[in-house]
Amino acid sequence: MTRLTDLTIAAARDGLKKGEFSARELTQAHIDAMAKHRDLNAYITETPDLALTQADAADAALKAGDAGAMAGIPIGMKDLFCTEGVLTTAASHILDGFKPQYESTVSANLKKAGAVTLGKTNLDEFAMGSSNETSYYGPVKNPWKRTGDTTDLVPGGSSGGSAAAVSGRLAMAATGTDTGGSIRQPAAFTGIVGLKPTYGRCSRWGVVAFASSLDQAGPMTRTVRDAAIMLGAMAGFDPKDSTSANIPVPDFEAALSGDVRGLKVGIPAEYRPEGLNAEIDAVWQKGIQMLKDAGATPVDISLPHTKYALPTYYIVAPAECSSNLARYDGVRFGLRVTEGVRSLDDMYMKTRGEGFGKEVRRRILIGTYALSAGYYDAYYLKAQKVRALIAQDFRKAFEVCDVILTPTAPSAAFELGAEIDDPITMYLNDVFTVPTSLAGLPGLSLPVDLSAEGLPLGLQLIGRPFDEETVLRVGDVMEKAAGFTAKPAIVEA
Numbered sequence: 001m002t003r004l005t006d007l008t009i010a011a012a013r014d015g016l017k018k019g020e021f022s023a024r025e026l027t028q029a030h031i032d033a034m035a036k037h038r039d040l041n042a043y044i045t046e047t048p049d050l051a052l053t054q055a056d057a058a059d060a061a062l063k064a065g066d067a068g069a070m071a072g073i074p075i076g077m078k079d080l081f082c083t084e085g086v087l088t089t090a091a092s093h094i095l096d097g098f099k100p101q102y103e104s105t106v107s108a109n110l111k112k113a114g115a116v117t118l119g120k121t122n123l124d125e126f127a128m129g130s131s132n133e134t135s136y137y138g139p140v141k142n143p144w145k146r147t148g149d150t151t152d153l154v155p156g157g158s159s160g161g162s163a164a165a166v167s168g169r170l171a172m173a174a175t176g177t178d179t180g181g182s183i184r185q186p187a188a189f190t191g192i193v194g195l196k197p198t199y200g201r202c203s204r205w206g207v208v209a210f211a212s213s214l215d216q217a218g219p220m221t222r223t224v225r226d227a228a229i230m231l232g233a234m235a236g237f238d239p240k241d242s243t244s245a246n247i248p249v250p251d252f253e254a255a256l257s258g259d260v261r262g263l264k265v266g267i268p269a270e271y272r273p274e275g276l277n278a279e280i281d282a283v284w285q286k287g288i289q290m291l292k293d294a295g296a297t298p299v300d301i302s303l304p305h306t307k308y309a310l311p312t313y314y315i316v317a318p319a320e321c322s323s324n325l326a327r328y329d330g331v332r333f334g335l336r337v338t339e340g341v342r343s344l345d346d347m348y349m350k351t352r353g354e355g356f357g358k359e360v361r362r363r364i365l366i367g368t369y370a371l372s373a374g375y376y377d378a379y380y381l382k383a384q385k386v387r388a389l390i391a392q393d394f395r396k397a398f399e400v401c402d403v404i405l406t407p408t409a410p411s412a413a414f415e416l417g418a419e420i421d422d423p424i425t426m427y428l429n430d431v432f433t434v435p436t437s438l439a440g441l442p443g444l445s446l447p448v449d450l451s452a453e454g455l456p457l458g459l460q461l462i463g464r465p466f467d468e469e470t471v472l473r474v475g476d477v478m479e480k481a482a483g484f485t486a487k488p489a490i491v492e493a
Contacts, residue, residue: 023072071114094355104206122161132160156186181433188458261295266401322367
């Protein structure tokens with residue numbers, strides 16, 4: 001019999017409806033797994049009592065026949081989503097002790113659908129990072145290791161805690177947020193599925209802000225079908241979020257027809273830069289062949305402004321972060337440093353200096369500089385113009401193709417500490433995911449193969465705005481063709 005922690009959302013949903021096991025049993029199995037693998041540091045706050053209470057409520061709803069789409073499914077909640085009465089830290093010292101008096105819209109939607117919250121997952125501080133090493137609560141470890149090697153690897157970031165929890169079977173699924181690749185890149189590093197929906201598909205209300213014009217919540221799961229199920233529960237118009245799209249939420253699971261015949265798949269020349277890792281190129285070619293075999297047609301496309309995406313992102317995102325993080329001043333909530341304080345300004349400086357980590361301080365300073373008098377036009381305004389050109393490239397590409405296939409990350413997971421002191425190298429981890437974010441498009445990463453060292457390698461599918469259905473349909477076909485069933489060694493056979 002399949003272990004409860006190895007079940008997919010779809011399989012668990014069916015098992016719960018048939019009465020093969022209870023939501024409480026399913027939840028307890030994951031709570032036990034969390035306790036066994038705390039060394040991964042995937043969770044900042046565990047909420048076992050809350051989870052069991054929610055599981056009992058799900059069992060009652062299942063018995064009554066009025067259960068939601070996620071009834072009894074144990075999930076991790078990225079600690080960027082405000083959760084009423086539960087510590088919410090954004091993995092930062094500056095939010096010490098912060099327990100919101102309200103619930104984010106996404107977590108409320110999942111609650112309404114019957115999901116069981118196991119705890120708050122670790123992340124890069126304020127979602128700023130590509131390796132989950134900037135967290136005030138320490139780095140997350142990837143459940144995967146190289147074959148024959150015990151060296152700890154990063155799970156990717158910023159949603160590394162969510163990725164590690166799902167990959168390591170400490171949660172059946174988890175929420176993530178994606179600003180420049182923070183769902184998709186960790187999904188690729190940990191061998192799971194990560195979906196960044198179209199900007200506006202999921203409400204940002206109650207999500208601790210990093211860059212407001214880029215942040216988007218999405219599901220992290222072990223299969224494409226599970227991502228479709230979870231996105232359906234998360235998404236929806238929210239009048240509390242001015243950027244929320246007032247459009248219907250389709251049945252994403254129903255879109256998984258298994259048929260991609262006649263679809264045109266764009267292959268952008270600019271995503272094959274000089275020096276591209278040979279294994280990444282090989283897995284990309286494998287993905288192209290899988291879609292050809294399924295009846296889709298690859299077409300060459302050009303996204304000429306791709307080379308400007310990273311510098312554009314690292315002006316726009318820090319500028320917005322500089323503005324958003326101005327609210328953390330030690331006055332209203334979170335950390336307040338009082339020792340040796342001589343004035344109000346001194347309290348601000350000491351609190352922010354002690355409360356923010358090195359990477360967050362770096363991005364605040366970059367953003368403040370880009371927005372300052374004399375530099376706004378030269379940097380921020382120019383970056384916004386280039387961003388518009390990047391979005392235009394995608395619009396032109398979608399005139400000749402239905403979906404775009406690219407690598408997700410330029411390498412497999414790397415060692416803890418290998419890149420943390422080199423911000424430029426770290427930023428390059430987002431080279432394939434950032435353009436999608438700047439254009440506000442849906443992007444899905446799914447595992448396709450293992451590297452020679454036994455680590456997961458993922459590919460990314462990019463779709464038209466609000467066409468997650470096509471992205472999921474193609475992803476489902478690729479997933480079946482790839483037959484990726486590998487799991488980290490910590491998951492017992």
